Amino acid sequence: MAQLILNHLTKDFGGGRPAVSDVSLTVREGGFLALLGPSGCGKTTVLRMTAGFEQPSDGSIDYGERRLSDAARALPPEKRNMAMVFQSYALWPHMTVAENVGYPLKVRGVSGETWRRKVGEALALVKLTDYAERRPAALSGGQRQRVALARCLVTSPDVVLLDEPLANLDQHLRKSMEETFRIFHERSGATMVYVTHDQSEAMALATDVAVMSEGRLVQMAAPSEIYARPEGTVVGGLIGRGSILKVPLAEHAPRALAWPQLREAIGSAPGVGHRRDVLVRPEHVRPDPLGMALEVTACVYEGERFALTLALPDGQALKAFGDTAIPVGQKANFAVVSGWRL
Amino acid sequence: MRSRPRWLRISNGGLLRLRRAKPGASPAGEPRWLVPFVLTCLFLLCALPLISLAKAGFSGLASGHSIGVLTEPATYAAIRNTLITATGGMLISVAIGALFAFAVALTDIRGKLTLSFAFMLPMMIPPQVTALAWVEMTGPASPLLKTLGIAPPLGSPQPLYSLFGISLLLGVQHAPLVFLALKAGLSASPRDGVEAARLSGASPFRVFRDIVAPLAAPGLIAGAAIAFVSGVGNFGIPAILGIPAGITVLPTLIYTRLASFGSGTFGEIALISSLIAAIAAMGLILQQRALSGKDYRIIGLSGANAAFSLGRFRVAVELALAAILFLVLVAPLAALIASSLVPAYGVPLTLKTVSLRAYEEILFRQTMTLSAFTNSLFLASSAALGLLVVAVPAAYLMNRRKGVLANTLGILIEIPYALPGIVLAVAFILTFAAPLPILNVSLYGTIWIILIAYFSSFLAVSLKPVMSAFLQMDPSLEEAARLSGAGFFRRMRDVILPLVAPAAGASIILVFLIAANELTVSALLWSAGTQTLGVAIFNLDDSGSSDLASALSVLVVLMVMALMAALETLANYLPEGVLPWRN
Structure with a gap:
């Protein structure tokens, strides 16, 4: 069994704060890890260290028993048996689609009929068989993306790295490419590390989501876990839509809060008790005749429902969904069925 | 189950193959010898000659043999003449170059590519050929004027053998440099900025004064500085126009000193070239001061040319530009062709007297011109191909590495780029005058010293297209291959x-084009049997065979045009900014 292990990984480019600081995580074999975070959080540097383009200043990267990189040594990228989909796709403009896809095979000395068969299989998987003899310049963005993916597929790499692969595609193509990635992951069985700043992409694809902020790993968990039980305001604010409320709570209050506790906390007078951050998901704010009367400050039609913004008695904003429009300024009764102390 | 990767199976040996590297470094993945190789080449080509120049200058001063040159009236006269001709040339370059740049970059005149191409030709034509062509156009012996019946009476002075003549030709020769610098600045000026000014109610004239002119100022200043520095270091034009009239500038002073070789000569020429370097540096410092505070970063859309519609003046502007091109390009070249076709000096050219004797002479009879052809072709092709061996790795390292290494390489490359060619040639004489250590072979007087000097002089020319190709290449293309x-x-x-x-191809053609016609470096470094095309033209003219010199010049011009046309066919495959006459 081979896991990809990052151990106290640190990268300092020499400009104040390290780009990556003490990141430790393990990707299980065949896992699909999404590295999520705002731009500049160090997620791309982690990816490039994994590929071998950057060497860690401290800490190490191992694949199973094998040491890939540490501060003293680094196995060069060409010896790692990894593959990568670059943000710019990195297709070689002077080669045809088939030559691009088959290049890793050619370097490994595969030629002739075997080469043609393997390239053909890879192209068939991304539905580009008819485009084999074209140059990358003659393809659309989504097609280029699929060529880059086929190139990763062709040599059965141990680890596939994806650097914001959907960033340059339009909304419609993103959805269909997400599906292609999922199939790709199932078929290849490779360990995948996927860098993105789009949380919905991360949630849809990954078996594990790691959230980074300012060079540090904040939390790593399965998508449903990280959505339901985020750690701290960074993860709480980044994953899903939600309102982070500051409400007075006792020191040993439980993490999961129900309506009675929340009602007491929201309704208490300002300045009472110690204030703590509580995450409230909009789907947990429901119209309830027995609930609290809250003023609607915004009501936006989103197609499948209305997105409401409500004002708490002390003025904090609370997001909610509604089935019907409620005029701005009007009060309505709502209950918050659950909240999560961050 | 999928098979496990190959390198995992190598249980012990694999770890030994890990690269040792400094903590925190990026694994570069190039062979270990690459950095030392590039650094050594650049040190030998860029820094070493300059060090020898400084050494010879100091020892000349210290020994007292050469110090006299600094107090001679001839040196002062040369400094004065250099300053006058370089400044005059700069003013003329700015006037012509700016007119063309504004017209091509900002207005809706027709045939811009043809105009640019034709306007760039004077820069590509070697200066000694330009000078020769103008002399053939204007003097009392001009076959063209004689044929047209408007030649001044025999015995009247050649008007170009004067400070004004030298300035005028320096101006014509270097106007393309101003044109290029200014056009680069103007094509970056934002079209939406001009449109916003028009919508704010500004007339075209006010837009030009308030928006375009301030944005164009840095390009104009930079172009003027390049024209000045090039004028200071030019040898071909003052050699052909100044020497017959007894007008000496600093580069021709070095030439005559070297011809009358004496005990203090090396120290003297080291000091004179230091003077040239100092004047050039002064020009660049003035440019720096003029440019400070004028760094206007362009925000918003650029690249799109801001078109001023000339309306009914368009035809007038087009005619004016065509007239200037006729005067500075077509007429001198016509005169050159006419001179190459006369059967003997002073005979008017008519349909009856036209003869190809001069061509026959230089191509089949004269061993001197034949060996000049062989030498120049050998030197130019060796320099063009050989430089790639240095330029490609250097450009690769400068793009892939950041920090100290890239900066050191950048500074080393700047040295020969900023120095006038004549200073470099002197530096090479001083470096290789003594036999090489260990080998005990002297390069001085052989063709190899010219070749090494070409390597140094044209490194920047060779590097530029390759550098832009690397700059425009996505680094992930290489990472994907890794x-x-x-x-x-x-x-x-x-x-x-x-x-x-494609960029390497352009680099080969550009270096070949310039090296095959070069005079400044080879004029100082040639000896019997190693004369180049530039030297051959100069010597033929010097010995009074202006018909042969003209014929050789015509062939040189044809070669220049053929090579430029070859570059033009490559144009679509080249990175932007490699071909000066294209946008």
């Missing part, structure tokens, strides 16, 4: 070299 398993040489062969090939 992850595909390709080692350094493999990805060089399969990915990097194919992608920089």
